[in-house]
Amino acid sequence: MRALQECPSCGGRAEILDFDVSGDKLWQVSCGKCGLATEMDDERAICIQHWNRRDGEEKLRTKVTILGVLVPLGMAMSFLVGLLFGLLGGGL
Ligand SMILES: [Zn+2]
The missing domain is CATH 2.20.25 (N-terminal domain of TfIIb)
Structure with missing residues (x-):
């Protein structure tokens, strides 16, 4: 062990x-x-x-944290774009 x-x-x-x-x-x-x-x-x-191996793990964790910020941001962006197109489509 x-x-x-x-x-x-x-x-x-x-x-x-x-x-x-x-x-x-x-x-x-x-x-x-x-x-x-x-x-x-x-x-x-x-x-x-x-x-x-905790020292190496800390670096890994930083990357994961960055991903955790970028992914929701990307989802919010695509939601806004979809909303915009939805509004334009409805106006026509
Ligand atoms: Zn401790």
Whole structure:
């Protein structure tokens, strides 16, 4: 079994938690002190791996956050364009 590294944020002790999500078991590594946690994963070993490679994960998370902003923005744009065309069509 792989050992969990200490929390990269506060140096606190990490613990592995398991959740039952609609019949599936999901794992998450979480810091007992500051609450920093990995994404949930159905593979316990992958969860531990993610925690132990937390530095790289932070960069990944930034990309995900940017996507999370761009996607709704794109959807709002296409909605506005659709609305505009709808109005023009109705006027004719
Ligand atoms: Zn911590």
